[in-house]
Amino acid sequence: MSGILNSSIGRKFAMALSALFLMFFLLQHFSINILSVFSPETFNDVSHFMGTFPLVQYVLQPVLIFGVVFHFVMGFVLEIKNNKARRISYAKNNGGANSSWMSRNMIWSGAAILAFVCLHFYDFWFPEINTKFIVGDMSGLVDPNNAASGYRYFEELQHKFVDLWRVVLYVVAFVFLALHLLHGFDSAFQSVGANNKYTKGLKRFSKIYAIGIPLGFIFIAVFHFLNH
């Protein structure tokens, strides 16, 4: 077991596990966000539960943050190592003849997603942490002194999508997310050694996931922009 993370296959495996975890998280995140379109009350209730339930806040959230940081750091570490494996580039390289654009540019789509994650944290996560742990307001209410004011989550969500520039940035980021997932989804399964009779079906499902989830997030952002 020793040194597994120092091996190329071990790093691949760890990268794939963090990717599978993040893809599961993305599905869960989408499932909650889409509630904001159909039922603001349910969205508020679920958001409050996720924002205050100790298991989510103090166990799953740190695991998620570790997963995100690990995936990005490992991605850049592997890119640097891979660049060292070919110090002199080809004068002419026809990469499009044998591989997809997405597979060859994971580092760039990943970097775009990282920039988006920073914006997303600035928009939602930091204010949330500030409200709960610095201000000390765990009530989740619009007015913490008035229980009748209702939960603040839906209003905060809608408020963020007032500006067109932010909606455009989110849409662009989700396009990069789709490009990343179009290669990343089934690639993660290959990395953990799962290439078998189910691979064809998995590839079809991966396309549905890779396009469907980001498209859903785009729909949510545009919906709130148009319905504010």
Add this chain to the structure above:
Amino acid sequence: MDMNLTLKIWRQKNASDKGSMVDYKVSDISPDMSFLEMLDVLNEQLINNDEEPVAFDHDCREGICGMCSLYINGEAHGPDRGVTTCQLHMRMFKDGDTITIEPFRATAFPVVKDLIVDRSSFDRIQHAGGFISVNTSGNTIDANATPINKADADTAFEAATCIGCGACVASCKNSSAMLFVGAKVSQFALLPQGKVEATDRVLNMVKQMDDEGFGNCTNTGACEVECPKGISLENIARMNREYLAASLKG
């Protein structure tokens, strides 16, 4: 119709020389020639002009030995599929074409001269575990006497068709050797004779692969497309499974 071509070829005097692309013209090239025969024509032309011929690797010229390499117009072994450079024919090109010819590029495949690269890193990976230990003291069991599932035997044979040419490394944007090592691990992992040393084999071969400076596989699939023998990505997945299981064993 015979062709006139412009060739842009990487020239490098020796391993320490910086090297550069040099342009050449060749004329009256038959579409029925192989790519290496076209380079023979160029070299005769160069020798007649008292110039240094272009050094390139070749041996069997039947697509079996894996010696010929070359990165042609941005692809390992050129634009055709399922062939080595010696089996690539000039009919794949048109009169007036400019063809760019480079050595396989990878830190683990240093250029020796012109288009020749040192692929002995593959040999060292093989030495690390690409074999089975058989007692040849006189009581060796006939391999055919061991029952083997037909599907496993076929898959092992397909993996064993890897000729170690290095096109997988050359095509991979990361210069990863995982298709080569995956094939060499798979051909034994599927057979009873290979299972005895399976744990050490995969650990040692992967370690040697990493020590040689090959990159990490990011599953682009370029290696599978460019492989002249059609070695499947399934072999990399199998190696990953073998490696992870071997690591857990210790």
